[in-house]
Amino acid sequence: MAKKVTTLFIRDNAVNLLVMGGKRVEKWASLPLEPGLVSQGLVLDEAQLADKLKELFKLEKVTLGKVIAGLSGHNSVYRIITLPELPEAVLPEAVRREARRVIPVPLEEVYLSYQPLPAAKGETLVFLAAFPRNIADALYRTLNQAGLQPYIMDLAPLALCRTANEPRSIIVNARLEHLDIIVMAERVPQLIRRLSLPGEAESLSERLPTITEEVDRTVAFYNSSH
Secondary structure, three states, X not given: OOOEEEEEEEOOOEEEEEEEEOOEEEEEEEEEOOOOOEEOOEEOOHHHHHHHHHHHHHHOOOOOOEEEEEEOOOOOEEEEEEEEOOOHHHHHHHHHHHHHHHOOOOHHHEEEEEEEEOOOOOEEEEEEEEEEHHHHHHHHHHHHHOOOEEEXXXXXXXXXXXXXXXXXXXXXXXXXXXXXXXXXXXXXXXXXXXXXXXXXXXOHHXXXXXXXXXXXXXXXXXXXXX
């Protein structure tokens, strides 16, 4: 029997629920959220949102239990850093020291994750991701209040990166409220940008000139620095 996986992604205006059985989608549902429950990925009313999650699972007849939860990626920072070739035992401390230099917020305010990358001899190449503790902690508490156990919490922009099936690509994820632009090279995200899109009343088609301009600006910046 195919393993079932339940995933949740909480946006500012809706909760998305996906249940997979192996590679087959078994259930997909969305529940709108009232304004003020979530803002820029941060849960503002944990108790009320937990009730909404319970309601969604009951409506869709999905058992409360383990879930994979998506983090919005708001205010997250991504960097690729180069260090000298180092023994594995000292790499964590070296990464943390360099992160303090390149991450523009105090490390005490973020969760820091890193992944070593293939590098030339004599170098250590590392991909860094730093995401706000308050956003991750509030989501974790809310899920627990709803009777859910998040065993994986994944950043939405990095999940998008893994959908690319080409070594070099540009990913554009346009929502009504924000825009993600990701430049991939050798299947590694080289540049990740998230921008707020102004004007809630505008349709996506009306925002296309802004989206096109930002994509052009991102590509020009990447080409000028690589």
